[in-house]
Amino acid sequence: MYRYWKKRFKTTLEQDEELEAIKKELKKLVKKKFGGSLAIRMVDSGSCNACEAECNALSNPYYNLEELGIHFVASPRHADVMFLSGVMTFNMYHHAIDCYNQIPSPKWVIAIGDCVKDLGVFEKTYAIKGNSIEVTHYIPNCPPSPKDIIAGFLEFAREV
């Protein structure tokens, strides 16, 4: 069975030199600055879900973020970094801040997508508060592609 699968899954992945270079540097930085392991807690504060879909895509075989020592974790208490997406709705406001407060220091916030920064294409309504959590690094675009996110992550890792 194992041999059958191995043969069958010898599928080819299109190589992206640029991405590989980014990942190589990022892996080094994660090792140097974060002891080889960095945990992310994803919080959606009112997105359209495309930003989440791209973050999910980070673990598909094309991007394979986990091999760099970067993991998405289930609890803020296990996290070093918060990924924040969405417009920060009135109804999510307290929950998002609560989550941020549960992350032990030192901690950093990376904003995923245009919504967090300036609501993107959306406009202020009574149901939208807008983000007030201090953001360490913005990754723009609507949504940022997985490659944008990894590249943005590298910029963040260089800065901190």
Place this chain on the structure above:
Amino acid sequence: MRLIARFAQELQNGIEIVDVYDKETQKSLLSFDNLKIGTLTKKYPSAIWMERKISDEFGVEFIDSFDTRPLLKHEHFPSDIYPLRKNFNATEINFSEYKPYDYEAIGGDGVFQVAVGPIHAGIIEPGHFQFSQAGEEILHLEIRHFYKYRAIEKMCEGKEPMAIKKIVERISGNESVAYQVAFVDILAQASGIELPTSIKQKYATLLEVERIIHHLTDIGFIANDVGFAPALALGGKLSEEARRVFAKITGHRFGFGAIKEELTIDFGSLIEFLNYLEKELEFFRDWIYDIPSVWDRFDTTGKLSVRKAIKYGVVGVGARASGVKVDARDNDFYKNFGYQMQLGKKGEVSDRFKLRFNEIFNSIEMIKNFETYDNEGFEFGEFKDGEYSAFTESSIGELFMYLKIKNGLVDRFFVRDPSFINWQAFHTTIYKDIIADFPLINKSFDLSYAGSDL
């Protein structure tokens, strides 16, 4: 009759309640000094959220309704404002004092509550699930949403119809093309034009590609939820490849902005990819259909009975997997291009899983028939005042959209996402299961939070 939506809009002389059924639409006008109307919830349980939403937004009271708790107005939301009324124009409100929400809960010896959310363990949208448990067994589940409530409807009011397109295409990222197709359909009606057939074929093509991507992602994730990770790797790989092809033909990985007046699709490379995908998928299916430990978990889990599916008016994948024939594509246009309704039998996780495979195969076949090199475009004329509505079959299910134009501007915009209905039937599927099955059942429906919350 199947209830599709119940929503309200403010007119000069009162609040109008609009009831949309599959066979007809009924309207009732309530005068401002007596905002009361009978409930539909006894006959149509999925009217519960619809009515609670209208109460929150307009202050209408539903006589004899058994659930009058707030829906959109969460713990800190001021209860004395009715934001969808025309005299409400604030874009900023203050948090009011915390008012606890009265969850549906079962009491008794040894029965305990498990509160899940709004922020979840994985990379998922926020929503709350309140379980009443007797050990591992689920006694009751209340789903509470609208954490992502952005007031999209209000945001669109007072703008020129074209100006809200960029908002409409970002209501629910996974269904963007479906939202755009419905919206363009409405605009075409409003300017009194008929879309050229070749354009319709191209729109339908993009809609099917969107469906393929969504189904591929789900196939991987559903299997992952029973601990079968290799399927996630393969599903993730295939959906990424499909998304890249989608980005090539639309200029965007989610097809934002793809549905335009003029559109060329490189069918050659699309079909080349689909031929490859078909082979990969045949392998995927033969492989996973043969792994008993996966089906041990899929079979008999999360059963949505035909009776409940009909009673709640469930749509889309959820309905068809239970054998209920609802699909907005069930018409001559689609049938001419090879559409065949895929149906499951029992409404279990396994049915929904298989249905996704079958639908992808059918979508591939249709796209091959949609191939066209006709470059006919069209132009919107002036948008005439009036009320317009449209249906599309998104990757989740039937999407209903409504737009009222007054003095050339949007007076009311409303959408009923398929998820809005299906979420309400969800709790009926878990009573024979244990709490550990919940993520699996949830994923097998894969409903949208953003589209439902608006």
